[in-house]
Amino acid sequence: MATEPARLTAKGRATRDRIVGVASELMLTQGVARTTIEDIQREASVSASQLYHYFADKHALVHAVIxxxxxxxxxxxxxxxxxxxxxxxxxxxxxxxxxxxxxxxxxxxxxxxxxxxxxxxxxxxxxxxxxxxxxxxxxxxxxxxxxxxxxxxxxxxxxxxxxxxxxxxxxxxxxxxxxxxxxxxxxxxxxxxxxxxxxxxxxxxxxxxxxxx
Amino acid sequence: MATEPARLTAKGRATRDRIVGVASELMLTQGVARTTIEDIQREASVSASQLYHYFADKHALVHAVIxxxxxxxxxxxxxxxxxxxxxxxxxxxxxxxxxxxxxxxxxxxxxxxxxxxxxxxxxxxxxxxxxxxxxxxxxxxxxxxxxxxxxxxxxxxxxxxxxxxxxxxxxxxxxxxxxxxxxxxxxxxxxxxxxxxxxxxxxxxxxxxxxxx
Known part of the structure; x- marks a missing residue:
């Protein structure tokens, strides 16, 4: 289960926000299908474990982007x-x-x-x-x-x-x-x-x- | 260079048509990005060499679908x-x-x-x-x-x-x-x-x- 924004510290929320911002940008310009978890991780400068701390999978990211x-x-x-x-x-x-x-x-x-x-x-x-x-x-x-x-x-x-x-x-x-x-x-x-x-x-x-x- | 429809035999046109039909169906339901040449080849029951005879690459297929x-x-x-x-x-x-x-x-x-x-x-x-x-x-x-x-x-x-x-x-x-x-x-x-x-x-x-x- 990914961590919900309400339970995060201010710093955690900022990181989560950055990830959602990057995911939005990528999914809206190149499409959801073309956007990999790795793309988002790299563009947001977060580690895999950080990203998975906030989002269980790509579906969770799509949900957050919507x-x-x-x-x-x-x-x-x-x-x-x-x-x-x-x-x-x-x-x-x-x-x-x-x-x-x-x-x-x-x-x-x-x-x-x-x-x-x-x-x-x-x-x-x-x-x-x-x-x-x-x-x-x-x-x-x-x-x-x-x-x-x-x-x-x-x-x-x-x-x-x-x-x-x-x-x-x-x-x-x-x-x-x-x-x-x-x-x-x-x-x-x-x-x-x-x-x-x-x-x-x-x-x-x-x-x-x-x-x- | 892929073969243009005008130069094809009736049989060739039928094969090309079938490939475009399958490509349309796949690209419109699952998206262009998610659709691979291999998907189209399999669904249209054609070999790779047959497909590449008609279409040089995925761009040519997208063009034909449009x-x-x-x-x-x-x-x-x-x-x-x-x-x-x-x-x-x-x-x-x-x-x-x-x-x-x-x-x-x-x-x-x-x-x-x-x-x-x-x-x-x-x-x-x-x-x-x-x-x-x-x-x-x-x-x-x-x-x-x-x-x-x-x-x-x-x-x-x-x-x-x-x-x-x-x-x-x-x-x-x-x-x-x-x-x-x-x-x-x-x-x-x-x-x-x-x-x-x-x-x-x-x-x-x-x-x-x-x-x-």
Missing amino acids: ERQTTDVLGFQRLALDRLDSFAALQEWRDMAVAVMEQRNCTGGCPLGTLASELAETDPAARDELATSFGRWEKLLRDGLAAMRTRGELVPEADPDRLALALLAAVQGGLLLSQTRRDSLPLEVALDTSIAYVRTFAPSNWGSGQRVG | ERQTTDVLGFQRLALDRLDSFAALQEWRDMAVAVMEQRNCTGGCPLGTLASELAETDPAARDELATSFGRWEKLLRDGLAAMRTRGELVPEADPDRLALALLAAVQGGLLLSQTRRDSLPLEVALDTSIAYVRTFAPSNWGSGQRVG
Whole structure:
């Protein structure tokens, strides 16, 4: 059994953190399959016995990487989404996502999306964890949209569940296409159009468009 | 240099096809990194010398898999999209995509998306090829939307470039989330909302929604 972070000393936590950081970097750039325990050990400058003190096996490392990436991604969302009480906040969230992607020249996709795509068919536990992570992200979006509806910034016909899922799919698809094309345009268009769709549920815009099936 | 398909006899083409089929299956389910030449050789029941007669190395196999998957995915799109001259056709395309995903119990994502996510940071040639494949897919969508606009089924303000990219991102994001959740709902919602957004550009729905920035 590997040692849980809660039981570690400050120094132990720092070492564990460093290992998870290195594992994240390697697994996200070269893939989980291509990343060996030895790679991580070498890059993190730890001995095998140190590494195994914290992580029983590669599965435990993958689990820790998913946990870390979930915290990071949701933390990033919260920067904008704790204040998701307006279209301005949604726009800011969009701008932040595009800026981050441009900063790294469109290399790398969403860490959760990348891990999900690689692991969905080979690691059922990882797939489950990632589904939960996406669910938490979706909930952040849904809660914001629901608050907007409650305050009347969206009409009662707006469905926060569906709109949140549409926004999350747009981010994921947009990031994957931007990563593949090395161009932020797909992400921009995916977010702009899905936010524009949310906007059709603003009282001032609410018209015939949504009622035609 | 590996032998190009055009130079092969019918029997040679059949063998090559079988190898590409096996390589596709393995690379898409277990990942490119986890798939060895030996795996493919064994599963396709060919000797090493036979395999190397057709493919110089693993890169050549990856290239052939991308080519095959692009043909398959675009062929599938064309089933619906050659007739993308109405919202009914878009709806049919959506229904087909959802039906296929349900048929396989939401296992596997888009072959092109899966390959792009795994290879974007490790195989620049594959990334380029996949960007081209996505571009061809986007063009199918764009041509259909442009035709609808020409015929007045979309208002002149509709931008086929942006709408096509939004639809493609929605499919990619929706498939990834559906694969991860093993639930077709994300794909359904992503496609329904992005088609609903296209519908806001139909002359009968064209209202204030699109003009509020």
